[in-house]
Amino acid sequence: MSRLATLSFTLLLAGGASAQAYASWFTGNTQDAAPQPLGGVCMMGGASEFDPAMQWFLDRANGGDVLVLRASGADGYNDYMYSDLGGINSVETIRFDAAGAANDPYVAERIQKAEAIWFAGGDQWNYASYWRNTPVQTLINEAITQRNIAIGGTSAGMAILGGCYFSAQFGSITSSFALTNPMDQAVAVDCTPFLNVPFMAATITDTHYDNPDRRGRHFTFLARMAQMGDSMAYGIACNEYVAVCVAPDGIAHVYGEYPDYQEFAYFLRVNCMPPVSPETCAPGQPLTWDRGGEAVKVYKVPGVPGGDHWFNLNDHESGSGGAWEDWSAVAGLFTTQAGNAPDCLPTVTGARDTEQVALDWDPLAGIAGIAGSSPAAELQVLGLDGRMIPGRRSTAGDVQQVRLPHDAHGLFLLRLTEAGRSRVWRLARP
Numbered sequence: 001m002s003r004l005a006t007l008s009f010t011l012l013l014a015g016g017a018s019a020q021a022y023a024s025w026f027t028g029n030t031q032d033a034a035p036q037p038l039g040g041v042c043m044m045g046g047a048s049e050f051d052p053a054m055q056w057f058l059d060r061a062n063g064g065d066v067l068v069l070r071a072s073g074a075d076g077y078n079d080y081m082y083s084d085l086g087g088i089n090s091v092e093t094i095r096f097d098a099a100g101a102a103n104d105p106y107v108a109e110r111i112q113k114a115e116a117i118w119f120a121g122g123d124q125w126n127y128a129s130y131w132r133n134t135p136v137q138t139l140i141n142e143a144i145t146q147r148n149i150a151i152g153g154t155s156a157g158m159a160i161l162g163g164c165y166f167s168a169q170f171g172s173i174t175s176s177f178a179l180t181n182p183m184d185q186a187v188a189v190d191c192t193p194f195l196n197v198p199f200m201a202a203t204i205t206d207t208h209y210d211n212p213d214r215r216g217r218h219f220t221f222l223a224r225m226a227q228m229g230d231s232m233a234y235g236i237a238c239n240e241y242v243a244v245c246v247a248p249d250g251i252a253h254v255y256g257e258y259p260d261y262q263e264f265a266y267f268l269r270v271n272c273m274p275p276v277s278p279e280t281c282a283p284g285q286p287l288t289w290d291r292g293g294e295a296v297k298v299y300k301v302p303g304v305p306g307g308d309h310w311f312n313l314n315d316h317e318s319g320s321g322g323a324w325e326d327w328s329a330v331a332g333l334f335t336t337q338a339g340n341a342p343d344c345l346p347t348v349t350g351a352r353d354t355e356q357v358a359l360d361w362d363p364l365a366g367i368a369g370i371a372g373s374s375p376a377a378e379l380q381v382l383g384l385d386g387r388m389i390p391g392r393r394s395t396a397g398d399v400q401q402v403r404l405p406h407d408a409h410g411l412f413l414l415r416l417t418e419a420g421r422s423r424v425w426r427l428a429r430p
Contacts, residue, residue, distance in 0.1 A: 022101035024110075025075035027082045028065075028090025035062045037115035041197055041246040042152030043161060045238030046121060046207040049154065052305055053243030053255035055085050057116065060150035064115030068093040069136075070157075071126035077118065088116075096126070102134035111139040116150035119157025125168045127160050132194055141196045145387050148248075151197055155207050158238070163201040163415070163424075164191040164225055166217075175216030179332040182220050182278075182287040189224040193378065193417055199250050199313040201382050201413050202424040203234040209266065210239040216334040218268065219327050222296055223289045226270050227281040229357070232424045234316055235268030235296075242303040250314040250384065254321075256303020267299040267311045267319070268327075272344035286332030293335070296327040297342045314384055317341055357416065363429045366404035368414050373400060377418035384411050404429065 042057035044050065058066065058081060066088050068077045073095065081091045092110060094101075101107055111117070117140060119127065131137050143149045151161070159165055170186040178187050189204065204225065206218040218235055225233040238244055242256040242263045256263030270276050271294050278289035289295040301309045301322035309321025326339030357372035370379060379400045381389040389412060391402040404412070414425045 020097045023095045026092045027078040033064045033089035035064045037149045039148040039248040040150045043158040044154035044243045045240045046155035047240035056245045061116035065090045066116045067114035068118045070120035071096045072122040099130045102136040119153030121155030124156035124159040161197045162203045162205045164204040178217035178220035183283040206237040209237045223278045233270045237266040252311045253307035254301045254303040255307045258302035263303045290328045293328045294326045298325045369401040371399045380415045382413040
């Protein structure tokens with residue numbers, strides 16, 4: 001049997017810097033396993049981890065090595081993952097104590113050897129400010145797209161998994177504050193490209209949903225996305241003891257201890273019946289996003305121990321075990337009521353105008369053109385699972401164009417990111 005080792009050490013920044021860049025704790029087999037990971041995404045609501053869901057996440061490493069990344073705390077996950085649950089080769093926790101750790105060769109090596117990466121709770125602004133536009137961001141995204149690693153997180157670690165995210169740059173906010181001040185800088189909805197997590201391209205997450213009640217602020221996050229011009233925006237949220245585990249086929253299974261406890265996950269989507277933007281989302285004014293009481297459609301799913309209830313992230317319409325609700329707000333007063341499933345057109349088949357940009361989509365040629373964006377805007381094509389699709393890009397005047405590979409057919413997401421704002425269209429090519 002391979003030798004087991006438990007190591008605890010702290011390293012300094014290269015060049016003799018006085019501040020510690022990171023600390024690392026290792027538990028398990030020191031010989032790298034290197035199996036083929038099974039992919040998947042696991043998101044938890046922010047209280048204690050729910051064992052069946054965490055075991056699902058560890059199993060996606062396929063007997064390989066798990067890396068825990070965090071910006072506070074210590075090695076609390078090591079024994080829990082390796083000894084209490086098991087089925088993996090090793091666990092290493094790296095705590096970032098300074099932004100410079102993102103450029104450290106050892107950190108890069110550990111990301112490249114991980115079959116699963118877990119983001120701990122804490123302050124998501126630390127993650128965004130430490131990792132965006134660094135080797136950590138690049139290597140994590142390469143690990144997802146090229147090696148199919150599993151990815152997951154809890155609390156702040158779940159917050160950073162969406163294509164848009166509440167960055168908490170100016171601190172946390174309550175639902176009442178967000179609804180009253182939707183355009184305040186503290187309502188920091190950020191769509192700057194960060195992590196390319198499968199099925200999360202047009203999604204913003206939230207956690208601790210029941211303590212305190214965060215439905216109103218999450219609703220406001222979607223209002224901000226819709227205000228930016230994104231008519232295809234989604235949300236995923238968990239009560240504190242609930243987990244959502246997304247398999248590679250896009251089916252999101254919900255884990256919890258319902259009916260012993262009121263444990264739910266929530267899947268939000270902007271109602272696809274136009275007009276979809278908020279009636280009032282302006283500085284100094286409370287949010288009104290009503291649209292006949294159906295501004296946002298929400299599938300509320302009880303979490304059960306076996307994860308038997310689910311929601312389909314391929315269409316954001318079908319599910320099992322849950323019930324639809326309609327959410328709205330008038331002058332900052334948030335309201336929920338029983339609702340019906342949305343009735344949405346699934347794709348863009350030709351030209352599509354928004355308030356600021358125009359999309360010209362030629363499905364036969366596989367060419368998408370965007371007019372009205374700035375030259376600095378970023379245009380990306382993704383599969384429904386969130387993976388990047390290579391395409392040839394060109395710019396002429398104020399028109400950005402992307403040509404899909406000739407063998408790319410089916411459904412795709414076209415994402416335009418400009419000045420931290422994101423718009424997403426779903427495209428079909430026969």
